Amino acid sequence: MEQAVKTDPADWPLIRKVSRLIDLDAGEISHLASLMADTLVHPAQTEIITAGEDFRHTTIIQEGWAAHFKLLPDGRQQILNFSLPGDIIGLYAMVWNKAEHSVKTITDCTISRVDPGVILSLFTEFPRLAAIMCWSAETQGAILREQVVRIGRRTAYERTAHLFIELLRRLEAVGLAEDNRIPFPLTQELLADALGLTAVHINRTIRKLRNNGLIEYSKGNLAILQRDRLRQVADFDPAYLEPNALPPGTAVNSNL
């Protein structure tokens, strides 16, 4: 772990994502930036939060991918969600004694730790930032609900297509996708644990997507070749993850 060098806050993923929703003023941006002052780099494959252990700090991913997961005693693993740059982990750490699930880094990750009291103070001092935090938490909830639908009611082929589009959209939201192409650090085993399948079957499913000309899948990179057809295969709801959810003049703004 080493101290990271930071650049222009406007390029930070969280701020970039939020700027699509709201025009932040200079004070808000600098306060958000100060939230993220305490920054560390964790190497890949590090467990940064462990289920059952103490956990009181909200965490913001600046760079890299992480996986939220739960383990069953017999070794089975389920990945709940991936945290990408700009994602907030454990917003309500302050009302919970212990971590209820674990989080590990997939790649090297630059993350910020935020004191829970600072989060709370947003509600009185920076209500628009508090609203953004709530919006972010709700977005994570929506992603988790889509995950339930994906695993519960979609075929392996649909699941995989759906997750690929979701990751593309989420990375686009923070400016990390280019021309339907994203960095893709997930092994097929991680994909399997995320989609409730086996690595072998993920492999076959990916091959099918590739054979059908929908994607290009090489080590570390994923390209969506026919985005619209893939969206159709996945039955991806266009409204899902659309950043139109927190308009200026929302209730939070007008009430505080």
Add this chain to the structure above:
Amino acid sequence: MEQAVKTDPADWPLIRKVSRLIDLDAGEISHLASLMADTLVHPAQTEIITAGEDFRHTTIIQEGWAAHFKLLPDGRQQILNFSLPGDIIGLYAMVWNKAEHSVKTITDCTISRVDPGVILSLFTEFPRLAAIMCWSAETQGAILREQVVRIGRRTAYERTAHLFIELLRRLEAVGLAEDNRIPFPLTQELLADALGLTAVHINRTIRKLRNNGLIEYSKGNLAILQRDRLRQVADFDPAYLEPNALPPGTAVNSNL
């Protein structure tokens, strides 16, 4: 929909549940009660929230069961979670334009609608109640994450056992279970849509649980006969849903 007659607030499910965590003072109880003043009864099989439509009020279930669900265009349905008495729906309605999934009543439901502004004001006026709201939201998140694990990495037999225990525990938390026995208004088709299976297979799985002497399943009622063995089958984490998460003197309390 008709106006409901209310009794002693201490018997309301939400307050009963919260009282296991924190000793509420009279002022907090009466404020919580005033939150829930606007109460209506919806008949069974009513869609109270519709995906894609406007939705700005936080809702509290006083009585009855409801199902959160998403529909796929071809008719497949996935139930995300059940809302039971004392559960809060859409705490952050204020930061979201439209409902992102639907909710329908399973039984007749008595529900309260809460103005989003009132929720926000808790953070400054009744911080301990605000903490409770956050805790409640986090609990719902934990339930949803367990749902992912259940569907993604457990067999049909384990899934069913796990859900049964979860429902028992949740109803116990609001005083609606007696002697390992709960009212059970779910059809096997609802169960199937919740567990990512088909109704036929749920039927066979329940029969197996019954044949193994673990449960007694009759129309409208479920009895867990061998709780410990069922917990073992389900690999139900004893810490899951334990109400030890919001101790007196938590960060929220001390910071505000």
Add this chain to the structure above:
DNA sequence: CGGTGTGTTGAAAGGTGTCAATGCTAGTGG
């Protein structure tokens, strides 16, 4: 009394898992 929804059961099909072997690539140490 005849619907309609729900539960129950059987047989067959199919999607996904399991097991096992092979290939490939990157990193490591001699």
Add this chain to the structure above:
DNA sequence: CCACTAGCATTGACACCTTTCAACACACCG
């Protein structure tokens, strides 16, 4: 620079869990 290893991707054969399709039973209700 070359084995050598470890991790990951790939593929085949087969087993099995779950679905599908279909039929029937049963209770409730207008």
